[in-house]
Amino acid sequence: MNISEMKQALAGLAAVTFRLPDGTYLPAHFHVTEVGRVSKHFIDCGGVERRETVANFQLWEAGDYDHRLAPQKLLHILQLSERILGPEDLAIEVEYQQATIGRFGLDFDGTDFVLTAKHTACLAQDACGIPADLLALPQVQAAGCAPGGGCC
Known part of the structure; x- marks a missing residue:
């Protein structure tokens, strides 16, 4: 999912929900603590130089059980992040704390944002x-x- 697709999905939602690959939902009181641009410049094992850039979202939960992130608030966070993300319609990668920080892709099923497994x-x-x-x-x-x- 790219930034523009997320904005479009948010426009029609009454609530923002994220679901993990195993089907469980993030607690409703999650926060988006960071939105950033992450660039990776590397060389693969065949000697080919490569570059990747994604929009990185960090999701976090605290003990403030009454917190809810409304779709309009997330749209506002995306607008604030535009000067960091730049004009590109970047793919979104999500970080979420589990046993360690998990990195996920992102999809939308018409109701929920779905964290998707990433593989090496x-x-x-x-x-x-x-x-x-x-x-x-x-x-x-x-x-x-x-x-x-x-x-x-």
């Missing part, structure tokens, strides 16, 4: 010599399937 991957598969049948293994394992488990 080899960006230089041709240079690493990884057989094609092993490339999907991490995603298969994430779905609850493991080698020797009879589901693959």
